[in-house]
Amino acid sequence: MKKTEACLRSCVGRTVLLYQPYNSFMPVVDFVGTAARDPQVLAIKQTLYRIGENSPIVEALMEARENHKQVAVLVELKARFDEEHNIAWSRALEQAGVHVIYGVLGLKTHAKMCLVVRREADGLRRYVHLGTGNYNPVTGRIYTDLSYFTCDPDLGADVRRLV
Numbered sequence: 120m121k122k123t124e125a126c127l128r129s130c131v132g133r134t135v136l137l138y139q140p141y142n143s144f145m146p147v148v149d150f151v152g153t154a155a156r157d158p159q160v161l162a163i164k165q166t167l168y169r170i171g172e173n174s175p176i177v178e179a180l181m182e183a184r185e186n187h188k189q190v191a192v193l194v195e196l197k198a199r200f201d202e203e204h205n206i207a208w209s210r211a212l213e214q215a216g217v218h219v220i221y222g223v224l225g226l227k228t229h230a231k232m233c234l235v236v237r238r239e240a241d242g243l244r245r246y247v248h249l250g251t252g253n254y255n256p257v258t259g260r261i262y263t264d265l266s267y268f269t270c271d272p273d274l275g276a277d278v279r280r281l282v
Contacts, residue, residue, distance in 0.1 A: 137266040139252060144259030147266055148175050150248055154235040155183035161243070162189040162236040164282035168229060169253035170194070170208045176254040177208045181215040191218040193282060195228040234278045245275025 137146060152175065154160045163183050170177060184190045194209045196202060213219050222228050231250040236243055252264030269275075 134271070135268040137268075139264045139266060140260050140262070142266075144252075144256050144266075146268075147248060147250065147254065147259065148179075148256055150235070150246075150268065151176050151233060151254075152179040152182075154237075154246070155179040155186060155188070157237065158186075159238045160188055160235055161238055162191075163233065164191045164236075164279070165233040165254070166193045166195070166228060166230050166282060167205070167208075167254055168195045168231060169255050169258060170204050171253075171255040171257055172204055174204075174208060174254070175256060177212065180217060181212060184216045189218075190216075191220070191282065193220045193222065193228055195222045197222065197227055230281070232278050232282060234275065234282050244270060245272065245279065246270055247275050247278050249274075249278075 135146075137143075151163065151165070154163050160183070163180060165176075165180065167177070180190050180192060190212075192212055194205055194212075196205050196209070209219050209221065231252060231254060233248040233254070235246040237246060247269050249267045249269075250264060252259055252262055252266070
């Protein structure tokens with residue numbers, strides 16, 4: 120459990136910026152996977168745009184639901200070339216008990232954000248990942264994107280209102 124807590128708490132009091140593909144995409148995958156297994160995590164809320172065929176992110180979200188966490192996901196179905204994957208994963212997420220929202224009528228949701236709400240000794244803390252890329256480890260190794268991790272309370276509140 121110490122490793123799990125260390126992974127989530129690594130951004131407390133500071134922010135972390137990764138530049139993919141020069142920095143690994145795995146901290147993003149680990150962020151969601153760690154949150155899914157951490158018994159102190161109460162909720163995970165996330166947007167998904169290009170999910171891809173094999174998604175450790177979606178697998179982690181389904182695992183989080185199995186671990187009795189509140190999980191809500193906004194899936195953009197109009198993701199060029201990935202519509203079939205997004206539809207299939209959306210169905211799998213729903214079957215796992217995840218609350219799935221299918222985009223916003225008339226708008227294309229291209230935001231990449233993940234909010235983790237964790238119970239800590241001093242109360243609830245919001246951990247946030249914001250990214251310019253997709254939650255797709257394959258494209259995370261190819262495309263140039265930014266990943267931003269923070270525990271900033273103001274950004275956490277903003278993401279909570281959006282997701």
